[in-house]
Amino acid sequence: MTTPTTGPTPPTPGSAPAPAPGVALRPFRPEDHALLREWITTEAELVTWAGNSFRWPLDDAQLDAYAAEPGRHVWTAVPAHTAHDPEARPIGHVSLGGTRLGRVLIAPEARGQGLGGALVSLVIERAFGELALPSLGLGVWAHNTPALRIYEKLGFRTEEILADVEEVDGVPWTAVQMRLASPAR
Numbered sequence: 260m261t262t263p264t265t266g267p268t269p270p271t272p273g274s275a276p277a278p279a280p281g282v283a284l285r286p287f288r289p290e291d292h293a294l295l296r297e298w299i300t301t302e303a304e305l306v307t308w309a310g311n312s313f314r315w316p317l318d319d320a321q322l323d324a325y326a327a328e329p330g331r332h333v334w335t336a337v338p339a340h341t342a343h344d345p346e347a348r349p350i351g352h353v354s355l356g357g358t359r360l361g362r363v364l365i366a367p368e369a370r371g372q373g374l375g376g377a378l379v380s381l382v383i384e385r386a387f388g389e390l391a392l393p394s395l396g397l398g399v400w401a402h403n404t405p406a407l408r409i410y411e412k413l414g415f416r417t418e419e420i421l422a423d424v425e426e427v428d429g430v431p432w433t434a435v436q437m438r439l440a441s442p443a444r
Contacts (some may be wrong), residue, residue, distance in 0.1 A: 282377040283342035284385070287333035287352070292322045294349055298366055303427050307400060308364050310434075311425065331356040332385075336365075336378045351378045355386060360397040363406070376409045383413065387441045394440045401433040415439045 295317065299305050302315040313321050326333045333354040341347030350369040354362040360382055365374050386392045397415065399406045415437040423431035 281339045282350070282374060282381060283337055283339040284334040284353075284378075284381050285337055285342060287326050287335050287354075289319070289323070291335050291349060291352070292319050294366070295322065295352060295364070298352075298364060306425060306427050306432075307403065309362055310398065325354075328356060332390075333362075334382070336374070336381075350374060353378055353382050355382055355390075355395075358386075358392050358395055360386070360395050375406070376412065379409060379413055383439065387443065391443075392441060393444055394438055396436065396438045398434050398436050401435050407435065410437055413439065 299308055299317055305313055305315055305317055313325070325331070331354055334352070335349045336351030336353065337344075337347045337349050350366050351374060352362060352364045353360070360379070363375065363379060365378065383395065386395050395415075396418075397410065399410060401407070401420070416439070417435055418438050419436040421434040421436065424434050425432040
C-alpha cells in the first residue's frame with residue numbers, strides 16, 4: 260500500500276515548489292469511481308481529463324481497466340488530515356503511467372484553492388524521489404490555460420504543439436506536450 264505524501268520540500272532551481280500542506284495521496288480504489296463520474300459530467304470534460312483514452316459515458320469497467328494498467332500509479336487526493344480515514348471525501352485524482360503524468364482532476368467544489376499545483380507537486384516529488392524517474396512528460400489542451408499555468412510554474416517546458424489533434428463538439432483542439440527533467444539529473 261502506498262503511504263500518503265504530505266511533507267514540504269524546499270524548492271531548488273529547476274525543481275517543483277513544496278507541496279501545499281493539507282493534501283495527501285492515497286491509492287485509487289473502486290469506491291472512487293463514482294466520484295470521477297460525478298466530477299466528469301460531459302463528453303467534453305472526459306476528453307479534457309483523458310484525451311481519447313476513454314469512451315463516453317465513463318463507467319466502472321473502463322476505470323477498473325485503467326487502474327490495472329501495468330506500470331500505472333493511480334492516486335486519489337484527500338485532505339492530509341483525513342489521509343488515514345477511509346471515509347474521507349476525495350478532492351482530486353491523478354495518475355502516472357511510466358514517465359507520463361496524466362489524468363489530473365480536482366473536484367469541482369475544491370477548485371480555485373491551489374490544490375492542482377499541490378497535487379501535481381506531490382506526484383513530482385514521488386516521481387523524482389521514490390520512483391527515481393529521469394523526467395516527467397504530459398499532454399494538456401492548449402485552451403486549458405489554468406492547467407498550463409500550473410505546469411509552467413512547476414517547471415514543465417513545452418516540447419511540441421500538436422495542432423488540431425482532436426475535435427470536440429465541432430471545435431478542433433490543440434495539444435501541448437510538456438516535459439520536466441529531474442533536478443537530480
